[in-house]
Amino acid sequence: MPQGLKDVVEEWTCLDEEYQELKETHRMYLQKLDEISKLQNNCSSSISSHRRRLKEVSSLVKRCSKGASEEDAKTLDEINEKIKMRPNTFCEMESFLPKKNGLYLSLVLGNVNVTLFSKQSKFAYKDEYEKFKLYLTVILLLFSFVCYVFMSYRFLDAMLNFLLVWYYCTLTIRESILTTNGSRIKGWWVCHHYISAFLSGVMLTWPDGNLYKIFRNQFLAYSLYQSFVQCLQCYYQSGCLYRLRALGERHNMDLTVEGFQSWMWKGLTFLLPFLFFGHFWQLFNSLSLFRMAQLPDCREWQVMMCGLCFLILFMGNFFTTVAVVRHKVNSRNQKPKSL
Template sequence: SINSCMEEWEALSNEYRSLEKLHQLYHAKLEEVNSLQQKCTKGISHQRYRLNIIKNSLRRLEKNMSESSQGDSERNALLQTDLIRRKAQLYEMENILPKPSGRYLKIILGGINVSILDKNEKFRYKDEYEKFKLVMSLLALFISLFNCLTNVRTMDVVHMFLLVWYYCTLTIRESILKVNGSRMKGWWRAHHFISTVLAGVMLIWPVGECYYAFRTQFMAFNVYISFVQYLQFMYQRGCLYRLKCLGQSHNMDITVEGFQSWMWRGLSFLLPFLFIGYAWEFYHAYTLYYLASHPSADWHVGTLSMLFLVLFLGNSLTTAATIPQKIKE
């Protein structure tokens, strides 16, 4: 009856009043946090500024140091390590402070804040990114297998549209990862920009003799790349989970040495496949370079040849460069 409804309502209203109080408390704390956030950010950049001044004057001192005492140079060395440690501490502090987005994200998303202020959330975000890549490369695998075996123009178009969209999305997600402190090398993001353009040019390449001369080899390459991306996923994900375990001090299942040996095994398994892929990119560049002189060739052929060459060079140099870097670590 209406009376029981009224009673229900009264009970609910009481609950509402306590919710209201909670909400007011929340609002107050939120503003406090915002102002603390600004103070911390300012404090950190002030520290950075003055650290740099000290560093510069130390550098100037060092130059005129040759004649000065042993003690001075020892103090200098001590101060230098202090400076480095302080920088690391500031970096650590920044982990839970919001960071501004880069120019690309600002254009795409506008001035929205994409910082993740929680370690576990950061991990989850990266994990989700790896999974997204996996799902998409499986999808690409099926489509390119289908395209290898058949020759339907619509499916080619769908495939290329998917690649444009996929690489475009990757660049956005990777920029977000970058804001959140990933040490991903600049080239991999550039790689995905270039791949977006490449897929775009493939998309508008008018079908004709040249197109069909290149199509088979390109489709086979796509199948191969999807497979390599699967291997890469297994490796990157392994690294991610093992690094997370390493970060949790109470977890003793894994040691730094254990991680390193796992990483090297994974890497030495993966690298040959990667370099075969890069060789293939070079081969595409070469094939297209010859096709470009064909009478029916459009501007697309030469452009694609250039893009594949750039991908080949960037990928092989960057991947090659990670090996000595990892040995040093």
């Protein structure tokens, strides 16, 4: 047998052996996947069953606590405390189990499973979200600056508004996926991006006319300032979150937000003047648009709609920030009294 043919046969024999090993490895992989799927279903059904039984036990504890002796009441209180701790444990378990998508994700993605099954993949997705948010905010800052200072073309304004629509819509999808995987972004900050996406869409459809030209520079200046403040927030909040996670005071899946939360109090209070100035700028935009809507030559529905969106954003941002600051100040004032 020629030397070249002999080398080919040996190489093929070696490759065939590796192929057989690959087939066996893939067979084991499929087997483990099937086992994992069964375990996931068992865990989900067990958690649901346990939740039902906890409700039954909780109602029994309430009934037995009436007229119980002091020793029995102590035992019942201990059981009740343990019952209250179980839901948090179940939530932690369910963050690693497949779950049905919410209404928004079902409409956008269908029934695709978006649960990430390892802490590394969850944190990697959260880290990618934070980077996406920071990079796009920088791009929006530069784009707004160019449109405001150098170029006054409706086409570029439309591109900026389209980028804003895409950015906020992408944020809502990513945040919904992160919430499914254990992130705890709640309340107003969930709604904020939906309203901002809608506002950007309305601005995109506003036809080029006299009223648009009147409001254009004011909106671009606001967009420039907003992007600047969001860059500050992303930079300082990410550092603060990293420090708090290292100390064990924050959850690993907590996110940066466009507003102010209680955990930002230590070290990030310097952001409050910037935030409040931005909130009142939203109110100023709203009042300006409402005055424009009263003009006789106003025919565009976008004027009133944008004014309403800016008013909702101002009210939500302002009152949420005030509530957080008030709660934090009250809790700090109560600590010395309790000591």
